[in-house]
């Protein structure tokens with residue numbers, strides 16, 4: 175099977191000395207949807223930022239067989255689309271059209287091709303007809319969808335999504351999960367929302383304190399309560415939270 179992403183011996187410390195990743199080894203096949211779960215501060219976002227070279231460090235990241243380096247960076251970024259946790263970080267144009275068109279224009283697509291990609295991306299996230307709206311006046315659920323469209327318009331082969339359901343109400347969350355289920359490409363989803371993970375991902379990797387501590391089928395991980403409790407993913411048995419639930 176072809177590997178979408180291969181990470182070897184990846185360690186990373188932030189400039190202030192905080193070590194966020196410790197010797198990560200992980201490989202993801204083309205077509206897989208893999209969850210990256212773990213408590214706050216586990217290193218999930220830091221790991222995702224390495225997948226399209228926003229952060230670089232010791233160790234290697236290989237995308238579709240090509241090692242990420244200065245020479246391949248642009249190509250890698252055309253293959254790996256990263257959706258940030260906060261859509262505000264991805265939306266900066268006066269109109270939805272401009273935001274979704276930004277990537278394809280940057281890639282040198284013709285005007286017709288840009289228009290085609292924008293309509294397909296908006297259709298893909300169920301936001302047709304929003305072209306002239308201001309992204310900043312949309313609801314959080316709508317902003318999230320437009321942020322996804324800004325990446326889909328670049329037609330990536332691998333979609334990397336940080337905390338897709340954060341801050342969404344139950345209905346918006348359900349709709350977003352359905353939307354992501356329909357996207358056919360390889361997906362890596364960082365989340366501590368286990369409900370979303372169960373709905374989306376066949377495989378789950380647990381990250382804690384910058385290390386991979388488990389990697390198995392989602393079914394097997396979710397049925398292992400001591401494992402989930404041990405890594406802050408379920409309330410400890412006997413805690414008052416659990417009794418109230």
Ligand SMILES: Nc1ncnc2c1ncn2[C@@H]1O[C@H](COP(=O)(O)OP(=O)(O)O)[C@@H](O)[C@H]1O
Nearest residue numbers: 188190192194213214215216217218219220221
């Ligand atoms: N810009 C930063 N500068 C310094 N430390 C950071 C920065 N961003 C994250 N960290 C630290 O790196 C670790 C991993 O953070 P992060 O990748 O955001 O975790 P997660 O996404 O799993 O919550 C944490 O200890 C966090 O405090």
Ligand SMILES: [Mg+2]
Nearest residue numbers: 218219220336
């Ligand atoms: Mg994070």
